Amino acid sequence: MDTREFLAHLTHQRRLSAHTVSAYGGDLEQFAAYCRSTYDTKGAGGVNRDMVKSWLAQLVEEGLAASSIRRKLSALKAFYLYRQTRGLQQDNPTQHIPTPKIGRRLPGTVPRADLRRLFAAFPDPLAQDDVVLLQDHLLLALLYQCGLRRAEVIGLRPDDVQLDRRQLRVRGKGNKERLVPFGPGLTELIERLLQLRSYGVDDALLQTDRGKPLYPKYVYNMVRRYLGGVTAEEKKSPHVLRHSFATHLTEGGADLNAVKELLGHSSLAATQLYTHTNLARLREVYRQAHPEGGGKK
Numbered sequence: 472m473d474t475r476e477f478l479a480h481l482t483h484q485r486r487l488s489a490h491t492v493s494a495y496g497g498d499l500e501q502f503a504a505y506c507r508s509t510y511d512t513k514g515a516g517g518v519n520r521d522m523v524k525s526w527l528a529q530l531v532e533e534g535l536a537a538s539s540i541r542r543k544l545s546a547l548k549a550f551y552l553y554r555q556t557r558g559l560q561q562d563n564p565t566q567h568i569p570t571p572k573i574g575r576r577l578p579g580t581v582p583r584a585d586l587r588r589l590f591a592a593f594p595d596p597l598a599q600d601d602v603v604l605l606q607d608h609l610l611l612a613l614l615y616q617c618g619l620r621r622a623e624v625i626g627l628r629p630d631d632v633q634l635d636r637r638q639l640r641v642r643g644k645g646n647k648e649r650l651v652p653f654g655p656g657l658t659e660l661i662e663r664l665l666q667l668r669s670y671g672v673d674d675a676l677l678q679t680d681r682g683k684p685l686y687p688k689y690v691y692n693m694v695r696r697y698l699g700g701v702t703a704e705e706k707k708s709p710h711v712l713r714h715s716f717a718t719h720l721t722e723g724g725a726d727l728n729a730v731k732e733l734l735g736h737s738s739l740a741a742t743q744l745y746t747h748t749n750l751a752r753l754r755e756v757y758r759q760a761h762p763e764g765g766g767k768k
Contacts, residue, residue: 579706618716
């Protein structure tokens, strides 16, 4: 089953991330291996609907999460739609196969008090000479104070920073750019890092000790280590800091459309997830403000 042209299409035309393209490629190869071993079918054109359903049933029997099965089926559907629209085959074996539904999980967050302890433990950036410690501080601040995705932090360059306007130029999903503001504390961190480190034309803002851009596992391990020292929350990842950024904004009364723009979401539906995290605050507002809320006598 040749998927090279399809994966190139995802990369260059649809501009999906390298991580997503790699995941799709792995899913398609897994399905191709299943068809070869179970049905002795090697070409994409020889696949029928029963084979797809059989593969999905096996994934369920293996105990794979519904979210993972959903992604694998999405990869398969996208692949066969691509073949069909380009006249490579007439029938689509994935047509009318329902996508497994998954419950919508509320994002994990780190309490404000825990985050205050985290950042208070770092030295004053203006007196900081340890580049590694300063960069750790800045990385955590970019994730929480700006709500950046891990890949967006890794992709930042010095010329993406506009110190005079206190804003970042961020390249998000689909290579879409957005401007994200930041506060005076982050300004001090960035200014100090620029003083301590020399940069080439194409250098990343944040680097390893060998001068290379950070990589996803490095960022994940660093965030997990720092969060492990200040919070008992189970989830400790870069994305949890992004969730905390959005949740704390909405708890503070930020307009949902503004949060959407700051996060770089393509639709408001993705941002609306954060409204569900504010029920306790809304109940308290109702209790205090409404005549029948029970907070006033």
